[in-house]
Amino acid sequence: MDPSQLCRMVTNFNDPLVSLCPENSYFWMTEIYLKYKNLRRGIDCLDACKTVATHAYALSSNSSSSTYGLAYYDLETYPNPFTGHHQHRPRSIWMTEVSSTYPHAAETQLDEGLDLATNIINFLGITCVERYYYWSAFTTTPSGESLIWENTEDGMEASLLRFPKKYYIYNHFTNASSRIGPGAKVKSCDETGYVRPPGACLTFRNPQESVTVFLNRADNVLVLDSHLKCPCGICCTTQESDLACNVTNRKELPPRSVCTCIGSCGRSKPQRRKPSATKLKTKQGEVPFSFGFIMWDALLEYFL
Numbered sequence: 001m002d003p004s005q006l007c008r009m010v011t012n013f014n015d016p017l018v019s020l021c022p023e024n025s026y027f028w029m030t031e032i033y034l035k036y037k038n039l040r041r042g043i044d045c046l047d048a049c050k051t052v053a054t055h056a057y058a059l060s061s062n063s064s065s066s067t068y069g070l071a072y073y074d075l076e077t078y079p080n081p082f083t084g085h086h087q088h089r090p091r092s093i094w095m096t097e098v099s100s101t102y103p104h105a106a107e108t109q110l111d112e113g114l115d116l117a118t119n120i121i122n123f124l125g126i127t128c129v130e131r132y133y134y135w136s137a138f139t140t141t142p143s144g145e146s147l148i149w150e151n152t153e154d155g156m157e158a159s160l161l162r163f164p165k166k167y168y169i170y171n172h173f174t175n176a177s178s179r180i181g182p183g184a185k186v187k188s189c190d191e192t193g194y195v196r197p198p199g200a201c202l203t204f205r206n207p208q209e210s211v212t213v214f215l216n217r218a219d220n221v222l223v224l225d226s227h228l229k230c231p232c233g234i235c236c237t238t239q240e241s242d243l244a245c246n247v248t249n250r251k252e253l254p255p256r257s258v259c260t261c262i263g264s265c266g267r268s269k270p271q272r273r274k275p276s277a278t279k280l281k282t283k284q285g286e287v288p289f290s291f292g293f294i295m296w297d298a299l300l301e302y303f304l
Contacts, residue, residue, distance in 0.1 A: 007045040019050040025071070027078050027127070030054040035080065039084060052091045056098040056123055068103045072144075073112075073119040080128040092130050096125050099135035100144030108240050109165035110256060112144060116166050117215045117258045120173055121200045125188020134170065168237040169258045173202070175212040176260060180204040183196035195224060199253065212261045216253040224251050230261040 001009075003022065010021055022033040022045065030052065036045045058074035060067040082090045098119060100112055123129045137212040139146040142162075147170060177184070189201040197218040203210055214234075216222040224230075233247035236259035253259050 003045050004035045006033070007036065007043050007048040007082075008041065010048040011043065013099050016050055019048060020053045020094065020096075021051075023053040023055065025055045025057045026059075027054050027056060027074060027123075028076075031078075031081055035268070042096055046091070049091065052093045053096045054093065054106060056119055060102075067102050071099050071100060072102055073115045075115060075118050075122070077122045078127045080126070082188040093127065094131040094133075096133050097130070098133075099146070103142050105144040105164070106142035113164075113166040113169040113217065113237070113258065114217055114256060117169050117172075117213075118200065118217070120170075121188060121202045121213075121215060124186055125200075161244075165237060165240065165242065168242045172213045172235075172237065172258050172260050176202075176204040176213050179211050180206050180209070182206075185236050186287040195222060195253075198222075214253050214257075214259045214261060216255065216257050216259070219255050221255060222253040224253065224261075226251075232261075234259045234261050237262075252285050 006022055010019055013019075013083045022030055023038045024033060026032045028191050034046050034052065037043065046255040058076070060070050060072060062068055080093070082093075098116075102108070102112070105112065120132065134147055136143075136146040138150075138161075140150040141152070142149050142164070143249065144290075147164075147167045149162040149164065151160055157207040185205045187203045189199070190196055195201055195214060195216075199222045200215045200217075201212050203212040205211075214222075214224075230250035233245055234248055234253070235243060236254055236257045237243055238254045250261075250299065258263065
């Protein structure tokens with residue numbers, strides 16, 4: 001639906017329950033929609049969309065690749081559009097869908113997980129989205145579109161579920177959000193200065209404690225700045241381990257890893273837990289913030 005049709009329809013409904021829009025597949029397209037106006041017809045998309053909804057996909061443009069034309073995590077950075085000349089009309093941004101449609105998900109687990117972490121850090125830390133939803137929780141076969149797969153490799157006596165690397169990587173962020181709870185502030189590495197590219201991080205903080213999630217995309221160890229404190233150690237997801245914690249090494253991120261640094265010793269390491277809501281403080285005040293996934297199978301409520 002083009003912006004004139006969509007925003008005219010939302011304006012005519014004048015209902016906050018349907019003013020979650022424009023929900024395009026790509027954030028750059030969402031920005032184009034939000035700039036659309038036709039004052040003669042009474043259409044202003046920024047006024048119509050009381051809450052901005054967007055997906056966070058990018059299309060593969062490599063015509064020589066088997067992934068050509070398929071949707072994947074957008075790895076670009078987008079500053080929050082509601083700064084500067086838009087400050088008089090701030091909007092909450094919800095990232096309502098993302099996943100990978102690339103093939104060979106089982107063989108590229110860590111690569112996909114590192115790209116998912118990049119997408120999360122960019123959209124939370126730079127674009128300042130307030131809700132982030134993964135596309136699907138569960139599929140019966142290995143898929144880039146889901147966080148959990150049915151285990152068909154080891155027979156019925158083994159676990160019925162298979163948790164790929166991206167499940168554990170997503171869990172680093174949901175645990176950090178859940179642990180800090182109401183009143184949390186979220187900052188990207190650009191603000192904290194803890195690591196430099198190819199590293200990145202996101203810090204969840206309240207007045208009592210902080211939890212920082214680090215990303216190291218490099219093939220070598222990344223040493224954290226000396227002023228960063230990790231008194232409880234670092235827990236990492238790597239090629240070799242789904243989740244391993246080291247209480248003595250508090251300064252080095254393993255190659256190609258996502259790690260959690262816990263600023264105070266309430267829990268020794270991240271635990272599997274269902275994503276839950278917290279609060280994100282912005283210039284506009286305290287607003288809801290949460291991770292999640294689009295649930296197609298209620299049975300998954302039992303496992304997460």
